[in-house]
Amino acid sequence: MTKIHGAEHACSVIFSKAFDFIIPSYQRPYAWTTEEAGELFDDLLGAMEEQQITDPSDVDPYFLGNIVLIKEEGKPHSQVVDGQQRLTTLIILFSAIVDVLSGDQSKAFEKYINEPGDIAEDREPKPRLILRERDNAFFHKHIQTPGGISQLTEESSVKFRDVELRIWENASEFLGRLQAMDMDSVFSFAKFIVNHCYLVAVSTSNMNSAYRVFSVLNDRGLDLLPSDVLKADVIGKVGVAKRDHYTEKWEDAEEQLGRTAFGELFGHIRMIYKKAKAKKTTLEEFREYVLSREGRPEDLVDDVICPLADAYRVVANAQYESSKNAEKVNDTLGWLDRIDNRDWIPPAILYLKKHDGDTDLLSSFFDRLERLAALMLVCRWTINQRIERYSRIVEWIEGDRDIGDTAS
Template sequence: MTKKISGAEFPLAKIFSSDFDYVIPSYQRPYAWTTVQAGELFSDLHDFYCKEDKEDTYFLGSIVLIKEEGKPHAEVIDGQQRLTTLTLLLAALTHRASGQIRDAFHRYLCEPGNVLEGLAQKPRLTLRERDSAFFKRYVQDVALDELLALDPAQLENESQRNIQANARLFLQRLDAAFGADATAATQFGGFLVQRCFLVAVSTPSQQSAFRVFSVLNSRGLNLLPTDIIKSDVIGKVKPALRDAYNDTWEELEVETGRDGFAEVFGHIRMIYAKDKARRALLEEFRERVTAKVPSAEDLVTKVIEPYTQAYLVAKHAQYVSTSNAAEINALFRWLNRIDNSDWLPSAMKFLAEHESDASYVHWFVKRLERLAACMHVCGYDVNSRIERYGRVLSALEKPHSMASPVSAIELTDHERTSFLAQLQGEVYLMTARRRNYLILRLDSFLADGAATYDPSILTIEHVLPQTVAKDSVWAAQWPNVADQLRWLHRLANLVPLNQRRNSQAQNHDFERKKKAYFGGKQGVSSYVLTTQVLSTPTWTPSVVEQRQKDLMDVLSTSWGLK
């Protein structure tokens, strides 16, 4: 068998003919084009059709096939979205037509069969097993009225909902463009099959087809890197195992979601590279990960699967154990509140190798949360964070256990000192994300982890107001302006509230402020920090100074900063 790659430009009349018998392999992702992409395709085709020059041809891009020369069977490696969408458009044109015109359109959907030529009746395009019967029943057999009558919520998957939505869109667009003018619609159909072209790139070699696919799609077509990596990897799995490995891959992608799965691959790249990404994920993953793993089977079972499961545990706080699980998941929830996910590769690496040791997991995740909080509160930039986590990942590659734990996760003396300085400083002047994280984390320490928080309705308010009127009670209790400036923006003078700012109440005296503002409608607060203030009789410099010491003691003890 030759491994020759051939490419030729064909009109859709040839693309949807007995020369090609398209099959979408099971490892391909589902039909994903929405009405956005389908609508753009129709608009482009119709706008081009309406141009005055009726001889111009329209190029629809390329498809990549595993196909032996002279044989119609064609496994679609790239192009299923376009082939499926074009089939839907042809089905909509067939639906509107009647008599011989309808029969002519229908031949592009299904091979009518010819006993003399040995051609069986069958669809031109067979979708993945999960959707093939649905597509044949409603689209290729042109039962579009029945298709549109189905309840989208009761369809099996997103792919079928996209098929239904795009069929409806094409019928609406054809109606808007041509109305009841059957001749005009037929002429548009003639343009579609005669003057619209696809380039079909064919090779009998699967490896060769995947290589072509990767080259085409690493140059800007709309696929996630994980789709291309999947083609690389699944194509190299032993044929007898391919379906099982493909099912494993798809289950992982379903569990994480497509974007989440792409995030997993970025984190796996970091686990191996331990430095900041400088090139495209596809290129770096191949170089830093794939090239280091002995086989495609090992890449799936020993890298992608365990790291994806570890990602799900950390990302969704789903650690399961008879001991420490609640504490570990609480720590994961706090880690997920931080405004970056740079901590995840370290968590994934650790969990993938030590998940069964609950006490060690608790030890590690507690320190990981402290390190992440330190960098978050201190405002580390991405380069500094990546460099720091890179040191943790390097240490995780060496032998370690609860008896001899990994020390790189501990704060250095410099980090500890910097962290304490930030906690003691003017917290209110931090960015909102850093400030809110710190104050809610402090409140959780006071609540012993029992409280839950909705940061979407959080505001941080000053007890001593930012503006002290000269004739106010505040001025009498805080006569020294230096004291006001010293304590105004520090932790002790800040309270979290579950309400929008009340600018009129901000400058009330302490008693009135507690009743009308801090306590809410019921006179109580869901925050321990605010409840403490509500139970404080006066608010003077000495009270605030003592409160600052108490709060710092809580943070120092809880985060182990002493």
């Protein structure tokens, strides 16, 4: 039986030789905005000020949450299954602290960003945290390299993609807040974080066991979307040789749609498969109605998620491209977008996926769909009535029935 270990550690231990954190390529991108990063900063500063530290031995620990790791006992190598948002944000905060402080005070916190190495113990200098391959070079250059964070915040954000923009925004947020404090307060704040702020590290050497822990924690309200857990479910079952390829396909689809819309996509896919109103969470019903029907995870990504993500991008943004009927289709999609609900999207993206090359069919179908959606709006159909009708249309699309039958 695979053992699961759980223990609380101060940040001084979390960011030490005890752990070498690596974000696997199948993980979701770094996504915390200044809202989450600012809230973390406020919580930490508030916890320190609330306790009015006089005697360090009297300070109560402040818990930052859980991290889930694939890690063998006694070895530092740690694949992060859950917790990269907190770990990455804390490294950005340490980088800002090092930049704001000076002299010995600044140097004292460099070791929480990078392992300094020890020739007596045969430890090489290296970063404490390695992000996904596509994000790591940027992170290392601007956050883990001395002076990089101040240079980063002086650059224009226009050229940055999503992950880089999040890093830039949070670095700027932290630097601005720390620079507004006096240096003694910054130093006390930094000491409070490393000595009195704790993370609970849950580790197991088995990938499947780690995913189970990950899913349980997410289901109980951590800051992950259903698509993040489903990514672990799906990509975790892809063979090692193909895992990076399918991770990249998944993340390309997410990046093109945007994180919020990509999360919504899984609710629409659930509707296509279940053809009924949701009674449980998207996560539960996607597993029950979609994952249980699709055998190979590669087929699910290739034949379902990616094509429907492409269709959703076109439908949601009215971006259909063709030498014929494109303007007419996009005008109709624009009118559909004005409807006060999104229940029409599952049949729309399914039909576009199946008939992308037939502009006459698409134009006719979307005309009919827009008239139906408008009728439902004017007549004030209930959500149950709308779902029942759209479910029938999904069945019709799957059965390749004649377009004239949609009115029946």
